[in-house]
Amino acid sequence: MVLKEASAYLGVWLLCTLIPPLLTDEAVILPAPPDLSVHSTNMKHILTWSPVIVPGETVNYSVEYQGEYERYYTSSHWIPSSWCSSISTPECNVTDDITATVAYNFRVKAILGTQSSAWSTLKELFNRNSTVLTSPRMKIIKDGYHLIVEFEDMGPYFEFNVTYWKKSPNSQELYKIVREGGSLEHLVTMEAGAEYCVKAQTVVEIIERSSAFNQVECIRAQDESHLLALVLFSSTGLILLVVGLPLFIWKMSQLLRYSCCPVVVLPDTLKITDSPQKLISCKKEDIETCDTVVRVMYSEELFRSWIQETL
Numbered sequence: 028m029v030l031k032e033a034s035a036y037l038g039v040w041l042l043c044t045l046i047p048p049l050l051t052d053e054a055v056i057l058p059a060p061p062d063l064s065v066h067s068t069n070m071k072h073i074l075t076w077s078p079v080i081v082p083g084e085t086v087n088y089s090v091e092y093q094g095e096y097e098r099y100y101t102s103s104h105w106i107p108s109s110w111c112s113s114i115s116t117p118e119c120n121v122t123d124d125i126t127a128t129v130a131y132n133f134r135v136k137a138i139l140g141t142q143s144s145a146w147s148t149l150k151e152l153f154n155r156n157s158t159v160l161t162s163p164r165m166k167i168i169k170d171g172y173h174l175i176v177e178f179e180d181m182g183p184y185f186e187f188n189v190t191y192w193k194k195s196p197n198s199q200e201l202y203k204i205v206r207e208g209g210s211l212e213h214l215v216t217m218e219a220g221a222e223y224c225v226k227a228q229t230v231v232e233i234i235e236r237s238s239a240f241n242q243v244e245c246i247r248a249q250d251e252s253h254l255l256a257l258v259l260f261s262s263t264g265l266i267l268l269v270v271g272l273p274l275f276i277w278k279m280s281q282l283l284r285y286s287c288c289p290v291v292v293l294p295d296t297l298k299i300t301d302s303p304q305k306l307i308s309c310k311k312e313d314i315e316t317c318d319t320v321v322r323v324m325y326s327e328e329l330f331r332s333w334i335q336e337t338l
């Protein structure tokens with residue numbers, strides 16, 4: 028009896044003497060990271076939490092997840108997240124971990140040296156069907172009379188439901204599903220001068236949801252009368268060029284010839300009565316002097332004399 032009491036006292040004494048040092052050792056018991064939540068936009072899922080602060084130390088975190096299958100059939104087995112074991116940022120991209128449209132749970136613990144905190148889990152399970160879908164960014168392009176649309180590439184699950192119509196009374200809306208972003212899609216061959224409008228929404232079939240429609244964008248097809256005017260204008264230009272250029276060249280050559288070898292009516296007294304032979308040699312000389320004249324002539328003078336010639 029006495030022995031029993033003594034051992035009980037000893038036990039209490041041991042507890043009282045041993046625990047306080049243990050407590051002081053664990054004075055910095057690492058708290059579990061609080062405020063877990065999943066932010067999901069356009070099927071990209073980011074798990075965040077509030078950081079655990081230990082002055083002068085870097086706290087790391089590890090993330091694990093559990094889908095419906097693990098929860099119900101593998102006795103609550105947890106799987107380490109693909110990218111987030113011992114990371115120092117208080118967020119984790121869990122997009123690649125979520126592969127089914129079922130309820131997922133996540134848990135995070137803080138790690139400091141050899142210490143680990145308890146796990147903290149999501150307050151509400153996460154299903155990717157709650158992702159926020161933004162309306163798509165699109166570009167409409169006019170290639171001649173072809174109306175072409177292009178969407179940004181938003182990843183493998185995204186399709187685009189395009190609605191388009193000709194802007195005129197009692198015209199019908201038309202639909203087209205564009206299977207992927209990042210490529211050019213022909214919508215319609217437009218009528219000349221008509222205006223066409225386009226709007227679109229994203230559709231994600233695996234979660235059976237779609238976004239709101241984006242802003243309507245309109246574009247006007249080329250007008251045929253404009254085209255006609257253009258053709259007329261350019262052909263007139265061509266005709267002017269075809270006729271005008273030879274005329275100009277002819278005029279220039281005339282000018283050169285006149286400034287070179289002006290036709291002067293010689294007085295009778297100066298008329299050559301010699302043999303043709305002599306005449307030729309004279310002409311030769313004449314031409315040579317002409318050449319010299321041409322070389323010293325300034326372009327300004329040339330121009331002035333040409334103007335005079337023309338007028």
Ligand SMILES: *[C@@H]1O[C@H](CO)[C@@H](O)[C@H](O)[C@H]1NC(C)=O
Pocket residue numbers: 086087113114115116140
């Ligand atoms: C803590 O995280 C950083 C950055 O992710 C890493 O480089 C470092 O090795 C981690 N520390 C431990 C103890 O795992």
Ligand SMILES: *[C@@H]1O[C@H](CO)[C@@H](O)[C@H](O)[C@H]1NC(C)=O
Pocket residue numbers: 071072120121122123
């Ligand atoms: C998250 O991961 C996905 C898939 O690997 C990637 O497409 C996306 O850009 C990442 N998001 C961020 C914010 O890093």
Ligand SMILES: *[C@@H]1O[C@H](CO)[C@@H](O)[C@H](O)[C@H]1NC(C)=O
Pocket residue numbers: 154156157
């Ligand atoms: C997501 O799926 C769950 C289970 O199938 C369903 O109960 C919930 O209403 C869905 N939520 C949305 C936003 O579609």
Ligand SMILES: *[C@@H]1O[C@H](CO)[C@@H](O)[C@H](O)[C@H]1NC(C)=O
Pocket residue numbers: 188189190202230237
């Ligand atoms: C596409 O949008 C139209 C409304 O403009 C809607 O009637 C149709 O059901 C949508 N299609 C899909 C596959 O969502």
